[in-house]
Amino acid sequence: MPSFDIVSQIDLPEVDNAIANMTREMSQRYDFKNSTSRVELKGEEILLNADDDLKLKQMHELLQGHLARRKIDTGVIDYQTPEKAAGQAVRQKALIRQGIGRDLAKKIVKDIKDGKFKVQVTVQGDELRVTGKKRDDLQTVIQHLKGLSLEQPLQYVNFRD
Template identity: 60%
Template sequence: MPSFDIVSEINLAEADNAVQNVMREIATRYDFKGSKSKVEFADGVVTIHADDDLKLKQLREILQGHMQKRGIEPGSLDYQKPEPAAGQAVRQTVRLKQGINKELAKKIVKAIKDEKFKTQVAIQGEALRVSGKKKDDLQAVIAFVKGLGVEQPLQFKNFRD
């Protein structure tokens, strides 16, 4: 029986490379000269340290651009609320969304079942397994899920015939 998995994964090595590129860009940019701004990456969390709100906004834009160049979509970045640090400095954490959470999984399963495709959908941890009798049915489900407009980027893997 043909099947495939719907997942949401991020290559953490690419995310680390993007953060390193941001640090290199900060070191060479004139508007960050003499600034204590920096970006750190550890355990799937990016921490942005900036001198003020303006530099924080610029760092977010630079980070997002470098992440996109590395194949990490903006929808997978979860910006937390900025926190004040010493003086006027601000700090913001950015979590990288890995896996499909329960609410989103239930929403996708419900949408697929409402369309009455001839497939079965099962939630398996942080992934969804879709199986059906025909390859064409599975391809229709893939096209349908792509058209749902889910903000979190989804990948379709392990297509088995």
């Protein structure tokens, strides 16, 4: 039976390259001169340290721009609430979302079942497997899912006949 997997994966070395380019640009920009603002990648967590809220907002724009240049969807970044540090300094964590969480998986499964497609969906850890009798049914499901507005980007891999 034909099947495919729905996953949400990010190429972490590309994220590391985007952050390195962002750091390089921050060192050359006039508005970041004499600033202690910095960005670090630790595992699947990005730490943003800025002098004030304005610089933090500029860092968000820089990060999203550099991720987009590396063909990484900016929806993978989950910004946490900013914390106050010494003086006007601001610290913020940004988590990189990988894998499909339980809530998102339930939403996708429910949406596919509500669409009355002739397919079966099974949850396998942090990914979903969709199987059906016809290849056309699977392609219809992919097109339907691409039309949804989800908070996390999805990839459709492992398509088998």
